[in-house]
Amino acid sequence: MTALNIKKGSSRHSAYDLRNPNSDAIERHTLAVVVDNEAGVLARVIGLFSGRGYNIESLTVAEIDHTGHTSRITIVTTGTPHVIEQIKAQLGRIVPVHEVHDLTVEGPCVERELALFKVAGEGDKRVEALRMADVFRASVVDSTLANFTFEITGSPQKIDAFAELMRPLGLTEMARTGVAALGRG
Incomplete structure (x- = not known):
């Protein structure tokens, strides 16, 4: 018996393809966000996720520059490519955010x-x-x-x-x- 060439979104167990083959898959992304180290910044970043129903799998925060008073927030999140792009765009609009890097997309x-x-x-x-x-x-x-x-x-x-x-x-x-x-x- 030869292997079946089954397209993404189809099932081996059903004669019907009930899933939308055009729907985006859920991806895991690691985001690095450089922010001002001041009161309330973390709450604003987390508020963006909770207010829109985005999930955070992992969150770490530490100061990276004592003289420049900047911190790095590393966030691991999941979502469709469209949702991940929305998250990055919305993070970039928060005033104390200096940089947003998607480490998953930028390379290894x-x-x-x-x-x-x-x-x-x-x-x-x-x-x-x-x-x-x-x-x-x-x-x-x-x-x-x-x-x-x-x-x-x-x-x-x-x-x-x-x-x-x-x-x-x-x-x-x-x-x-x-x-x-x-x-x-």
Whole structure:
């Protein structure tokens, strides 16, 4: 039997194509926004997203220039290409915003996230948690007789994979920083 050449938007399980083949797919974009470091700027940026029903998957903010009083907001969001263009245009119109960069469109970028995991366990589960942490290059930053606290840095997918492996071994608590990203080159 040969493979079927099925177009985007069609289904292998139905004789009817109920989806609109012209509809845009949902995309994930990482936006870097340089803003004035002053009170209320973050609220205005977030208000733009909440007021229009746009979703934020990750949000990080830090001052990047002490003398120029500017901060960088890194936002990971999802939407159709049209929605992403609307978000960028609307962000650019906010007064304290200096630059808006879509790192997803501008070329390859490096994305990293820091996470802390508290894993409780005894015996074999404890040993297995240490083995898995070694494979993922996670560091033990705190240890008691009852649990470990691991620190791991990597892509969001790596953090997700580590969390899934730690759940059956006794994951009790997790904290994530959100994505920090820079364009490559």
